[in-house]
Amino acid sequence: xxxxxxxxxxxxxxxxxxxxxxxxxxxxxxxxxxxxxxxxxxxxxxxxxxxxxxxxxxxxxxxxxxxxxxxxxxxxxxxxxxxxxxxxxxxxxxxxxxxxxxxxxxxxxxxxxxxxxxxxxxxxxxxxxxxxxxxxxxxxxxxxxxxxxxxxxxxxxxxxxxxxxxxxxxxxxxxxxxx
Amino acid sequence: xxxxxxxxxxxxxxxxxxxxxxxxxxxxxxxxxxxxxxxxxxxxxxxxxxxxxxxxxxxxxxxxxxxxxxxxxxxxxxxxxxxxxxxxxxxxxxxxxxxxxxxxxxxxxxxxxxxxxxxxxxxxxxxxxxxxxxxxxxxxxxxxxxxxxxxxxxxxxxxxxxxxxxxxxxxxxxxxxxxxxxxxxxxxxxxxxxxxxxxxxxxxxxxxxxxxxxxxxxxxxxxxxxxxxxxxxxxxxxxxxxxxxxxxxxxxxxxxxxxxxxxxxxxxxxx
Numbered sequence: 211x212x213x214x215x216x217x218x219x220x221x222x223x224x225x226x227x228x229x230x231x232x233x234x235x236x237x238x239x240x241x242x243x244x245x246x247x248x249x250x251x252x253x254x255x256x257x258x259x260x261x262x263x264x265x266x267x268x269x270x271x272x273x274x275x276x277x278x279x280x281x282x283x284x285x286x287x288x289x290x291x292x293x294x295x296x297x298x299x300x301x302x303x304x305x306x307x308x309x310x311x312x313x314x315x316x317x318x319x320x321x322x323x324x325x326x327x328x329x330x331x332x333x334x335x336x337x338x339x340x341x342x343x344x345x346x347x348x349x350x351x352x353x354x355x356x357x358x359x360x361x362x363x364x365x366x367x368x369x370x371x372x373x374x375x376x377x378x379x380x381x382x383x384x385x386x387x388x389x
Numbered sequence: 390x391x392x393x394x395x396x397x398x399x400x401x402x403x404x405x406x407x408x409x410x411x412x413x414x415x416x417x418x419x420x421x422x423x424x425x426x427x428x429x430x431x432x433x434x435x436x437x438x439x440x441x442x443x444x445x446x447x448x449x450x451x452x453x454x455x456x457x458x459x460x461x462x463x464x465x466x467x468x469x470x471x472x473x474x475x476x477x478x479x480x481x482x483x484x485x486x487x488x489x490x491x492x493x494x495x496x497x498x499x500x501x502x503x504x505x506x507x508x509x510x511x512x513x514x515x516x517x518x519x520x521x522x523x524x525x526x527x528x529x530x531x532x533x534x535x536x537x538x539x540x541x542x543x544x545x546x547x548x549x550x551x552x553x554x555x556x557x558x559x560x561x562x563x564x565x566x567x568x569x570x571x572x573x574x575x576x577x578x579x580x581x582x583x584x585x586x587x588x589x590x591x592x593x594x595x596x597x598x599x600x601x602x603x604x605x606x607x608x609x610x611x612x613x614x615x616x617x618x619x620x621x622x623x624x625x626x627x628x629x630x631x632x633x634x635x636x637x638x639x640x641x642x643x644x645x646x647x648x649x650x651x652x653x654x655x656x657x658x659x660x
Contacts, residue, residue, distance in 0.1 A: 221423075233446075240442055245433035246419050246426050248441075249403050253412065262441050269445045284421040335410030346409050354413055 221285035229276035240269055243286065247293050254355075254365060255297060260304060264297035271296065294355050298364045337387040345380040352377050394418055394425050403432035457482070470549075477524045477550040480557065484523060488516055488558060492565035500570050503624050509569065510628050511614050513562040513579035515607060518587040520554035522603035525594075544654055555587060578628035585640035586610055592643035595650035 219227075219235075221242070227235035244265060251261045271292050279288055338346060351362035352373070359377075363370040394402075394415055401407040402415045419425045454462075458475035462468060474480065495512045498505030525547065559580070566576040586606055593602035618624040626632065 233449075236445075237442070240438075240445070241430070242423070242426060244438050244441065245430040248433050248438065249429060250416055250419075253405065253416075258437075262437065262444075265441045266444045266448065269442075270448050273445075273449055286420040286422075286426065290420055335408070338410040338413070339408050341409075350409070350413065354416060 222279075222281060225272075225276045225279050225285060228273060229279075236269065236273055239272065243289050244269070246286075247289060250290065251293060251297055254294065254351075255301065257301075257304070260297065260300045263300040264293060267296040267300065268293040291356075294357065294365070295361065298357075298361050301367070302364055337384050340387070341380055341383060345376050345383070348373055348376040349380050349384075393422065394428070396428065399425065399428055400432060403429065473546060474550060474553055477553060480524075480550075480553060484520070485557065485561070488520070488561055491516070492561060496565050496568045506569075507614070507618060507624050509565075510579045510582075510625070511611070513565065514582035514586060515610065516562060517555050517558040517583040518590050518603065518606065520558040521551040521587055522590070522600065524550040524554045525599040525603075544651065547654070551587075551591075559583065578625075578633070581633050581636050581640070582610075582628070585636040585643070588640045588643035588647060591654070592646040592650070595647065595653040599654075
């Protein structure tokens with residue numbers, strides 16, 4: 211696979227141009243990052259309209275605050291940090307909806323059962339797979355996306371206290387399995 | 390990271406047919422890998438991405454909604470009406486702040502005796518009419534051409550704007566009156582004169598050009614106040630009960646004239 215980044219302007223220089231009011235640079239940045247941002251946002255939220263709103267707000271925010279990027283870390287990570295928070299805002303504006311279809315809870319065995327069923331020592335991947343979707347969603351929001359308890363609670367549509375207890379339970383289960 | 394994500398795995402990720410552990414590692418890699426970001430690009434729905442990009446550009450091109458327009462929309466005013474109202478010169482921040490400044494100085498003066506109180510009452514009675522006058526002034530209206538061409542009766546728009554200007558100015562004068570020394574009759578004594586003056590000027594505007602009408606009424610009012618203050622022992626007699634009754638009668642008469650001759654109102658303005 212070719213590496214387009216060697217012949218094309220870097221994300222950092224594009225952001226500098228966007229900060230200076232270059233609309234074309236914003237478009238290049240969008241073509242580069244919008245696809246993976248949409249896919250990743252769509253994994254966090256089943257409401258396609260909310261995802262589109264979040265993506266739109268993200269690039270409007272990039273246009274207005276490109277100057278606030280100070281080169282600490284990858285531009286992709288910076289963009290994701292904006293996008294996930296814009297998604298949370300988009301969800302806040304809408305009525306509560308279910309996240310990661312709650313009905314699976316009754317169909318699937320509980321996390322504890324899953325752990326008991328798959329007793330053999332597994333890698334992290336297997337351990338994550340055996341967590342219930344609810345616990346996995348909390349792990350994804352708090353660890354992978356780096357959200358605060360409050361932000362995770364809005365994204366997942368559950369109380370902040372539940373985020374905390376689920377995160378604790380998930381960590382405990384993972385620790386047990388990986389021990 | 391030396392190795393890139395396997396293309397099949399990327400496809401499975403994009404389709405949502407992937408287990409959590411793999412999804413986590415795909416995401417952790419893609420967020421900082423330009424090559425894999427480019428590889429993901431064809432997997433997203435291009436029509437949808439184009440639509441969102443168009444929405445982004447629309448939002449960036451749209452004029453920023455001003456503070457007053459946001460307040461009006463928040464109060465449930467229709468968006469098009471809010472824009473026309475917010476463009477009223479006498480609702481602009483510069484006008485409102487000058488009204489506030491004038492009122493604060495006259496309140497300060499009112500703390501230094503009857504002369505100051507007379508200044509406050511005289512000013513508070515005049516300002517609402519001035520607000521209405523400014524909404525007539527085409528040279529001050531950035532949307533004059535648009536307002537004339539709007540599918541909206543010009544007289545109706547003018548009266549709407551005048552009402553909005555009147556309401557805000559009266560509200561501001563009322564707020565200022567709270568800061569007067571010893572709240573009593575004097576705190577509201579300007580209200581009847583201000584309404585009477587506004588109505589009188591609008592009634593007169595059905596005969597002569599609006600700004601001429603405002604100038605005549607202002608001059609007449611100032612002359613009356615001054616003559617009264619020098620001739621009478623009580624400088625505030627003009628705001629006393631008998632004078633208020635005369636002003637009520639004047640206002641009612643003006644309202645009658647205005648109602649009968651409203652179609653003669655010269656909405657084109659001058660200046």
